[in-house]
Amino acid sequence: MKKMRIKVGSVTYAMKAKAVLQRYGLRVQIIKTAKSMKNEGCGYAVIVPETDLNVAEILRREGVSALEMKWET
Amino acid sequence: MTYFDNAATTFPKPRAVTHAMAQAVLRYGANPGRAGHRMAYETAERVYAAREAVSDFFALGKPESVIFTKNCTESLNTVIFGLARRGGHFVCSDLEHNAVVRPLEALRRKGECTWTAVHIGETDEETLANFENALRKETVAIVCTGASNVFGKRAPLKGLADLAHRNGVLLIADAAQTAGILPISMQKDGIDFLCAPGHKGLYGVMGTGILLCNSERALEPLTYGGTGTLSVQLTQPKDYPERLESGTLNVPGILALEKGIRFVQSKGSKQIYAHEMHTVKKIQEALRQMSNVLLYTNLSEQSQSYVPLVSFNIRGLHSEETAAQLSEAGIAVRAGLHCAPLAHKTYGTQEMGTVRICPSVFTNEKDVNSLLNSVFKIAKAI
Numbered sequence: 001m002k003k004m005r006i007k008v009g010s011v012t013y014a015m016k017a018k019a020v021l022q023r024y025g026l027r028v029q030i031i032k033t034a035k036s037m038k039n040e041g042c043g044y045a046v047i048v049p050e051t052d053l054n055v056a057e058i059l060r061r062e063g064v065s066a067l068e069m070k071w072e073t
Numbered sequence: 074m075t076y077f078d079n080a081a082t083t084f085p086k087p088r089a090v091t092h093a094m095a096q097a098v099l100r101y102g103a104n105p106g107r108a109g110h111r112m113a114y115e116t117a118e119r120v121y122a123a124r125e126a127v128s129d130f131f132a133l134g135k136p137e138s139v140i141f142t143k144n145c146t147e148s149l150n151t152v153i154f155g156l157a158r159r160g161g162h163f164v165c166s167d168l169e170h171n172a173v174v175r176p177l178e179a180l181r182r183k184g185e186c187t188w189t190a191v192h193i194g195e196t197d198e199e200t201l202a203n204f205e206n207a208l209r210k211e212t213v214a215i216v217c218t219g220a221s222n223v224f225g226k227r228a229p230l231k232g233l234a235d236l237a238h239r240n241g242v243l244l245i246a247d248a249a250q251t252a253g254i255l256p257i258s259m260q261k262d263g264i265d266f267l268c269a270p271g272h273k274g275l276y277g278v279m280g281t282g283i284l285l286c287n288s289e290r291a292l293e294p295l296t297y298g299g300t301g302t303l304s305v306q307l308t309q310p311k312d313y314p315e316r317l318e319s320g321t322l323n324v325p326g327i328l329a330l331e332k333g334i335r336f337v338q339s340k341g342s343k344q345i346y347a348h349e350m351h352t353v354k355k356i357q358e359a360l361r362q363m364s365n366v367l368l369y370t371n372l373s374e375q376s377q378s379y380v381p382l383v384s385f386n387i388r389g390l391h392s393e394e395t396a397a398q399l400s401e402a403g404i405a406v407r408a409g410l411h412c413a414p415l416a417h418k419t420y421g422t423q424e425m426g427t428v429r430i431c432p433s434v435f436t437n438e439k440d441v442n443s444l445l446n447s448v449f450k451i452a453k454a455i
Contacts, residue, residue, distance in 0.1 A: 010302045
């Protein structure tokens with residue numbers, strides 16, 4: 001099953017993304033990111049399960065800017 | 074003890090607030106926004122829920138623009154210093170607390186900004202005209218209290234927001250005495266920055282304050298340091314709230330504040346205001362009938378609007394002496410200048426100060442009777 005990893009700027013935006021997506025029935029997991037540590041330092045990402053919803057658009061509308069989006073299996 | 078010092082901090086606190094403090098220590102003991110373990114996430118989630126509660130309560134619509142501070146003073150300092158620029162100018166009222174006046178004066182003494190204090194008039198029209206006359210092309214912001222912490226007199230914040238925006242300046246509102254008892258909508262009222270304590274009308278605990286940002290204008294931080302994100306950068310993150318929240322947060326206080334707000338919502342701000350105003354009017358009417366008691370406001374006056382607090386003096390006694398005698402009788406009030414020398418100058422009470430009485434949602438008739446009996450005895454003995 002495909003998952004989407006959305007990197008956000010802070011734990012607050014991770015929590016906001018989680019709260020927003022939960023309203024759309026999506027169970028979201030928050031993780032600390034490690035891959036970008038060299039360039040930026042600590043950060044957070046939300047892991048979103050596969051969905052037909054336009055997650056990027058939903059988050060953009062709610063004022064959550066995604067720093068990076070990646071699809072993983 | 075009978076407590077009438079609620080304008081300084083409300084006491085007692087709702088049971089749910091006390092419980093939330095304990096829960097924060099027992100269950101949410103990790104540092105939010107730092108580690109990636111379960112308790113850190115759960116704590117961050119509770120902190121975010123508190124941001125949502127604050128944002129909803131003040132109709133801000135942006136939980137991430139709720140900044141947690143340690144008190145209203147820190148919120149005011151953050152926004153005043155955060156907006157200050159060389160050559161800038163601020164306008165405030167003549168009822169401001171030192172939390173506004175001292176940062177402005179510090180900026181003036183450093184040669185960075187100037188400021189003007191204008192009179193809160195007998196009518197809103199007069200007040201708005203006074204503010205308008207004080208605006209200059211270099212004015213950055215109007216900083217105004219929602220209500221005087223000494224005399225309770227209210228300022229027309231919505232009108233000031235309109236005036237500010239018509240002139241391209243920002244409105245900073247000090248809601249120290251209004252948050253929780255008067256309806257405040259960041260969006261409808263057009264307030265750009267709102268500063269409030271968590272421990273007064275919102276019934277949280279001391280050591281908590283909030284700054285709500287409703288403006289595109291980014292504030293320069295007052296404090297720099299760790300935010301748990303973008304750690305490689307030597308500069309502060311651009312995004313709120315982390316930009317203005319360096320260092321570990323007061324999680325027990327923040328979680329308790331959420332419960333305080335829920336408590337206010339459950340009672341209703343309108344009902345709390347009605348109860349407190351009824352109580353304070355009753356006190357003022359009784360004081361009016363006592364000889365040797367000096368009053369400075371008339372809460373029943375239709376043309377003026379007030380928050381529920383009253384200042385008084387007993388003729389021939391310094392306000393601190395009156396407060397000391399009341400304390401001996403088991404009554405807690407605040408006397409002196411209440412950190413608001415401008416307000417005392419305006420009312421001509423800078424020599425004596427005043428004794429301030431402020432009820433809370435918990436104040437009952439027995440409390441009122443105890444207070445009045447004690448004041449009567451002191452005034453009669455003069």
